[in-house]
Amino acid sequence: KGANQAVMAAKLGAKTALVAKLGTDTFGDNYIENLKNVGVDISHVGRIEGASGVATITVDDMAENCIVIVGGANNHLDDEAVEQARTLLENSKVVVFQQEIPLSTNLTALRLIKSIKQRCNHYLQCCSSH
Numbered sequence: 154k155g156a157n158q159a160v161m162a163a164k165l166g167a168k169t170a171l172v173a174k175l176g177t178d179t180f181g182d183n184y185i186e187n188l189k190n191v192g193v194d195i196s197h198v199g200r201i202e203g204a205s206g207v208a209t210i211t212v213d214d215m216a217e218n219c220i221v222i223v224g225g226a227n228n229h230l231d232d233e234a235v236e237q238a239r240t241l242l243e244n245s246k247v248v249v250f251q252q253e254i255p256l257s258t259n260l261t262a263l264r265l266i267k268s269i270k271q272r273c274n275h276y277l278q279c280c281s282s283h
Contacts, residue, residue: 154220156184171197196241201226206224230254
């Protein structure tokens with residue numbers, strides 16, 4: 154889901170990056186090629202031995218869908234990856250979070266962004282008071 158959103162944003166002209174882990178399987182290889190081809194910055198996409206995360210969408214007779222997520226490599230995205238993406242996060246105008254990665258990793262990134270925004274807000278308040 155997250156990669157799909159990054160791809161569509163890039164296709165619409167947004168400068169887009171993805172922080173993720175992919176496996177060394179065919180899905181991971183295909184994702185990397187597709188992300189590169191549409192212009193998504195993949196400098197924070199790591200690869201690990203094993204399967205990539207996948208999502209399967211099922212639709213019932215009432216047109217209700219259910220998304221089944223198998224985390225795969227996404228389960229290995231950790232706080233270290235967030236720290237490595239610090240500059241990217243500091244300079245981003247929009248950050249989208251997915252529940253495809255460990256909750257603790259999302260929380261680490263949210264705390265980092267909150268601390269950055271607090272510093273920015275303090276700076277803006279100081280500057281606007283002059």
